[in-house]
Amino acid sequence: MSSVDPTLNQEIMNSIVARYPRKRSAIMPLLHYVQSVAGYVTNSGIENIAEMLEIATAEVSAVATFYTQYKFNPIGEYHVGVCTNTLCAVMGGDAIFSALKEHLGIENDGVTADGKVSLEHIECNAACDYAPVVMANWEFYDNQTVESAKSLVDGARAGNPPAPTRGPNHLVTYKQASAVLAGLNDGLAGEGVQAGSPTLLGLNLARKMEGK
Amino acid sequence: MTTQETAVAVELITVVIDGFEVSVPKGTLVIRAAEKLGIQIPRFCDHPLLDPVGACRQCLVDIEINGRAFPKPQASCTIPVEPNMIVKTQLTSAVADKAQKGVMELLLGNHPLDCPVCDKGGECPLQNQAMSNGNPEARLGGVKRTFEKPINISSQVLLDRERCVLCARCTRFSEQIASDPFITLNHRGALQQVGIYENDPFKSYFSGNTIQICPVGALTGASYRFRARPFDLVSTPSACEHCASGCDMRTDVRRGKTLRRLAGDDPAVSEEWNCDKGRWAFKYITSQNRLTQPLVRNSDGELVAASWPEALAAAAAGLVGKRAGVIVGGRPTLEDAYGYAKFARIALNTNDIDFRARVTSDEEAHFLSSHVVGSTVEYRDIDRADHVLLVAFEPEEESPIVFLRLNKNFKKRGLIVTSVASKASIAMDKLKARFIKVAPGNEAQALAAIELTAKSVILVGERASESAGLLSAAHALAQKTGAKLAWIPRRAGERGALEAGAFSHLLPGGRPVSDSSARVDMAAAWGVSTLPSTPGRSASAMIEAVHSNELDALVIGGVDIADMPQSARTTEALKKAFVVSLEISHSSVTELADVVLPVAAVTEKYGSYINWEGRQRNFAAAVADSLNRSDVRILSVLADAMGQSIMLGTVTAAAREFAQLGKWEGARASHVQVQPGSPVKVSGDQAIITSWRRLLDEGSLQVGEDNLAGTRRPTIAVISPSRAQSIGVSSGDQLRISNAQGSITLAALVEDIHDDAVWLPRNSIGSTPLQTLNAVHGELVTVVKA
């Protein structure tokens, strides 16, 4: 009995499988791809992947449930993650996260009723020199405040979120971002800054010292 | 052990554990070297038949090598011994002791306090090791991890995630041993949990093993749950009656009732595993349908209860002076089969005796007489084989522990497996077997081209008798290449019956009926002047002989009419002949019999089976006080009643007498080469039928096991993609398979099968081709969309 999910593009999936010497390696990008189509990991997606990779469905769900970026229920078009690991939390992440919960009227892992925004507290996202950090669809929103974070989610709900600090010129949707994470090129790599000022801090100081 | 094996020097390594020296083979893990000294290092994830994982960290010990100590305690279940290694376990190292107690505290921290209602309580490694290697007091307060209490992961296995210590024995067994990765670890961290994918339950033929190796009460069996405490059970070593694999078993009884059966431990045969049928199909013994007293057909034609003397007298009266034959069925113990063999020759003066209550051939009779009886091919030969060829044999369905051994060798050392068959199978997929795809009936021709060596093994299933020339071709291949050739019947008693002489062509010990010195030998042993000299009839021939008035009576032990070819003719014959039936339960045969004599079921008697290897598997009565008696004892008193004593009043007497006879050392029956039949031509909607039995199906020994039945594989009919296309069928559509005798309608599965073939299960609900079509392999049928 075939487990092909007609909403999934089998050609794209096969091209993902073809990246690897052994096809089981494709399980993670395929799960990202399912999220890019359905917005989350569906059962039909798990079954399709299992059939394509010739492994048991349980082996796919075992992998899928291990990683926190795979979601098993529909989430927001804009998925907002607030870093509440120690450094960001201390620098304001805790305040931002509780303000957003109150502002949106949802809890951790909740979704707004309009389906636009979901909220999650996340762990360190490798941007500590930009703390406090908020991610939306895993794009960087650096040096956030309660106010800037609120305007981010308000913009997202209104359909015009502000652009990421270090990212493309506009914020893509969760599904579109998931396609990028499936390794599909959306052509936006050239947009946005090459580096923010903290990244350049040492370099600029060195140039000044050289200049002296 | 052969001399050749002992000649291979095993490199020994000497290590010191807790001050004691021990020498063990290179590669031995520290935890096992300690066992040699009687030092028990606590453990959970470790299992000698699973790959080391080092996950539970319970077995931490201090180790130094060449005077250099590891900076921290090491998991003794993952580290092989090395020269100059000094190990300090919890007995001599305070660090190791604290490390173990620390891990134990953490394992207990989240463990529920439901030992009083847990099946495992009393035989629980966590409970036991907490007592031996844990702190007496708990100090972790706070909130325990909670999950929904037990969830069914199949109809027969329940999972309590709160009790689980995440040792992953169950998931590793399923993946490494059974190749059924349907249970996995899911989620992660403190929420990591064993589970299934929600739409696919744990339907593995070997799932019960996970319950047995679970070191806590996380996995429990639906059939045993809450039935008993371990200390109320009386355990008896036993052997499995379900197939010819020969599994070592343990039967646990409380107050005369079998409550569970477990896999035993026999490294040479079943290792520590068994299949779910062996584990969970035993209710037939205590079913409502069980015969409790003899029955005799009265003058009104009704079967009525009778006393033993009445019944024996009636049976004797119907048999004395009559032309009678014996059909034994495939499930007797060696001792009972010997009883039938002797009864036929002495009490009935005939060689009309056959254990093959199934589709057979003369070619098979010759093959068994000339090549199988007295032969030995072992599991160990699979371990040493360079290549195993499967012929008319589907190991996972027909001898599951043979499958496990093949799978072990495939996984550990890449054993090459080739299967000559019409249809691909799950097992072939697991074994990455080379699939030589032939039309049903054309197997023999395919064998000639297969290249084997003297290190190869050919495993021929009992279905080979259904394809003319196949057994001859297998024999020829073995002759040509030097490969070992083994015959694997499906039922547990067939090989023993062959050895015991419950067979038309052989007297006990493989003595050919046609060999006069063999007859003289046997006659002397039995103290009779002569023995009948002409080879007897097969079971099917006996049925025909009743119809042609050449036989008057039949003694039938443990036969289901549905297994016989031409079941309608068998029924008619049983109506016509005088029938004495020895049975444990009411059946299609007892219904038609003139005298019914109840006999003991396997748990109520002792005896032995001979498995496919030719290895004797002894077992004791698990239910000691049963009033039921083994067939041989009843045959002995019946023979007495007939005035033809066979002197086999006990199983022990039969066993002793058979052993004393020894194996025939004279000439074997000569080989008879049979040519393959000409290929069947297929056109239009025609297809050639092929079938085999699923492990879990409508078999009579599985009656009443609803939990077990829940894990059956689906009943489907398999056709090839090109046939599916030509008749416009996709998987899931209904297919009608028919011939002049009848028709069967099943859901289609489009799969890898020979284009000319259609496959369906042989004895599943809605699919009994032998009865419905009188065809199981090689015959033409019509296949259309229903």
Place this chain on the structure above:
Amino acid sequence: MSTLTPILSAHWDDKDSFTLEGYKRHGGYKAAEKALAMDPDAVIQMVKDSGLRGRGGAGFPTGMKWGFIPQGDNKDHYLVVNADESEPGTCKDTPLLMANPHVLIEGCIIACHAIRAKHAFIYIRGEVTHVVRRVNQAIADAYAAGILGNGVDVVLHIGAGAYICGEETALLDSLEGFRGQPRLRPPFPAIAGLYAKPTVVNNVESIASVPAIIANGAEWYQAMGTEKSKGATLYSLSGHVNNPGQFEAPLGITLREILELAGGVRTGHTLKFWTPGGSSTPLFTDAHLDIPLDYEGVAAAGSMLGTKALQIFDETTCVVRAVLRWTEFYKHESCGKCTPCREGTWWLVQILRDLEAGVGTEADLEKLLDLCDNIMGRSFCALGDGATSPITSSIKYFRDEYIAHLTNGGCPFDPVQSTLFVGASK
């Protein structure tokens, strides 16, 4: 006098630094040309001679790791780049890849040549969409320019949220399509790594450092740094400082020097505690300002250089809150494979939550330390060890503050004072 040595970061201020054109403008891919003309063993020797050590935290000599790969074994070899940067405080590889992905690709080409591999995999964490775009585009551009595909293939593999996949064997399992749980060693990846083939797993910064070494020579590189910690590296300064950011400097620079460059701790505040190399490295205090930040110097002072993630916390920060949050992180990221880490972090969090809330007694501190003792060195991999570092080091330096929570009946700190926007929200 402290110096900065921008090598990796030298051209990050070019707007197009991440493009092939931008990279080539400054001699990009010239080192690969040079290396490919060399004998592979000579490349390995050069990297050995440079003294380059793994920049992912462990500091294992990179050239030696390459030298472990068996040669002439007729097996496929693999290079796997660990770009799963997730250790709290660590934020160097992510800006590097965003600003200059080509240097990593060039490093891959050189490393593959040295270890006789045809395939490199870059395992990048999944929570950085734009970095993924940049690396993916760089790979595509390198293929289009014929830089890749002629002997070396690079495959980008994107993670999905699991800190443990930064552990090299967990990363390999994840890359093979399994749950990212660490593997039993031996066998080590050099013998049986990806797909059970000889494999080198290196951090992004390690591989990205190779082109400059090839271009400028081992002597040039090993002239920087200290006796056993050669070369330069990225120090990532974050937290309560006036100017957080990346500082590329020779190994052995001190935090005092970096803080001077960065304009010091947040104005009006004082340094309380800091991590030298991420949350898994035991905490330091203001007593450790002059420790040379190289592998030996930090180890001698009782911590680890790790990823040189200098997280600075001033006196407004409650250490119990900080440690609890890290512990919650370890609980969240524990893979679940082994008992001490999986179960231990479960209980550590509960005890710390109580302590932060002022519930408990001093005996609970001892219980906490004893639990740490039963986790440290008892776990399957270093994650469990890392989980204990903040706890044991914070109790070592700030035991009184823990006790103050108990006597105070709760946390004596005002969290608002620690925030970046404390002034604004007043």
